[in-house]
Amino acid sequence: MTTSATPTADTAAPQDAKRVLLAAPRGYCAGVDRAVVTVEKALELYGPPVYVRKEIVHNKHVVTTLEKRGAIFVEETDEVPEGATVVFSAHGVAPIVHEEAKALSLKTIDATCPLVTKVHREAVRFADDDFDILLIGHEGHEEVVGTSGEAPNHITLVEGPDDVANVEVRDPDKVVWLSQTTLSVDETMETVRRLREKFPKLQDPPSDDICYATQNRQLAVKQMAKDCDLMIVVGSRNSSNSVRLVEVAIEHGSRDGHLVDYADEIDEAWLDGVRTVGVTSGASVPEILVRGVLDFLAERGYGEPQPVTAAEESLLFALPKELRRDLKAAGMSDQMKHDAGALGDAGQLH
Numbered sequence: 001m002t003t004s005a006t007p008t009a010d011t012a013a014p015q016d017a018k019r020v021l022l023a024a025p026r027g028y029c030a031g032v033d034r035a036v037v038t039v040e041k042a043l044e045l046y047g048p049p050v051y052v053r054k055e056i057v058h059n060k061h062v063v064t065t066l067e068k069r070g071a072i073f074v075e076e077t078d079e080v081p082e083g084a085t086v087v088f089s090a091h092g093v094a095p096i097v098h099e100e101a102k103a104l105s106l107k108t109i110d111a112t113c114p115l116v117t118k119v120h121r122e123a124v125r126f127a128d129d130d131f132d133i134l135l136i137g138h139e140g141h142e143e144v145v146g147t148s149g150e151a152p153n154h155i156t157l158v159e160g161p162d163d164v165a166n167v168e169v170r171d172p173d174k175v176v177w178l179s180q181t182t183l184s185v186d187e188t189m190e191t192v193r194r195l196r197e198k199f200p201k202l203q204d205p206p207s208d209d210i211c212y213a214t215q216n217r218q219l220a221v222k223q224m225a226k227d228c229d230l231m232i233v234v235g236s237r238n239s240s241n242s243v244r245l246v247e248v249a250i251e252h253g254s255r256d257g258h259l260v261d262y263a264d265e266i267d268e269a270w271l272d273g274v275r276t277v278g279v280t281s282g283a284s285v286p287e288i289l290v291r292g293v294l295d296f297l298a299e300r301g302y303g304e305p306q307p308v309t310a311a312e313e314s315l316l317f318a319l320p321k322e323l324r325r326d327l328k329a330a331g332m333s334d335q336m337k338h339d340a341g342a343l344g345d346a347g348q349l350h
Contacts (some may be wrong), residue, residue, distance in 0.1 A: 004293055016275075019299055021228060023220035024279035024303035027321075029213030032057045033115030034317040035090035038111040039337055041253035041319065042087060042158045043070050045326055051086040053077060053093065054142055056111065057284035058239035060261050085109065090284075091142035092116040102161060109323050115181055115211045116143055120130045120150050122205055122242020126176050127151030131203075132169040134158050136191050137180030141240060144180055160187060164194040181211040181242035184248060184285070185218055213283045213313065214241045217295040218248050220310035221280055228272055228278035233259045234289050235282030242282030263292040277302060 028036075035056050040048045048070020055063050055073060063073060077100040080086045085107040088097070092112040101108045112120075126133050127181045139145040157198045158167055158177075169175045177195060181187055188210060196202045208215070225231060231249035235242025242259055249257040254272075260266055271277075277297055281290050294305055318324065319334050327334040 018302045019276050020302045020305045021224045021278045022307050024307050024309045025216050026281045027287050029193050029283040029286050030315045030317045031090050035111040039066050039071055046085050051080045051084055056089050058236050059284040069332040081238040087111050092146035094146050109320050114317050119147055119209050123150040127154040132175045135175045152262045161194050162189045172199045173201050175199050178205050179209040182214050184244045216311040221245050221248045222252045224278045224308045225249045228254040229274040231257040234285050239282045263296040
């Protein structure tokens, strides 16, 4: 799935040259790509409107573009007309949401990222074994709400290292930790360390809950940060993994860091005295938005982007089974390819 690689930034540039370090990987992960294509294909197959519960992914540009094509985003299931088609977002939903949809005779397409589904299944399994489950994550985040809904009587939310002192369990011999998939790796591991000090028999999840894409994007930023006067992360403010990238950049040596949805949000003052700018994007960001930032920097004298490669990614997920079935019945392709023209392709600038 991924392999480590040495940063490839050219460090031999003239000392006074203004340069851009470009993170790889960045942008769309497999789960986001799958979710976006799911809505696109549903619109193509069923015709608009197609309802989507919550934002399909946490990116303003993606949501706005899909709205223009006929997607209608709603906050709650009861906002969807009876019998209509609804897509569940990549962040996952609690079992009660499926029950609500069934009661309204909705046609459901579940675009939950398979890596989130894995965490849901872990929660169910440990709850069935009567474990106390310590879920590391951010209160109110859709992914946390969905996972907690799988086993509400067994799950306790732990929001970070400073929250550990407040955690109580029924039996310290039967306790396990799980996590939201989009967290800071370092902060999560510090939370786990403190939990294990308090509960020495704390069990780990069967495999990493923080997704490969989140880890890889943070790794690239860590490798770049010490060489950056400024890190620009393209992503929306409600995107947990994008917000974490700014934090990771500052923690690992970048003098400054900012999150922007679009290039026109960049403040010219940020560039004062800045020789090296790092650029990356969150896992729900189409590449066209990164290109906008690179063009903005090029117009201000910054050179050709120098890639810093932390890992290679090749993972793809199949579309939801209910959508694949209907596409096949209609004689339409179920291949994972979306319209690059409007949303921007997920390709990397290597």
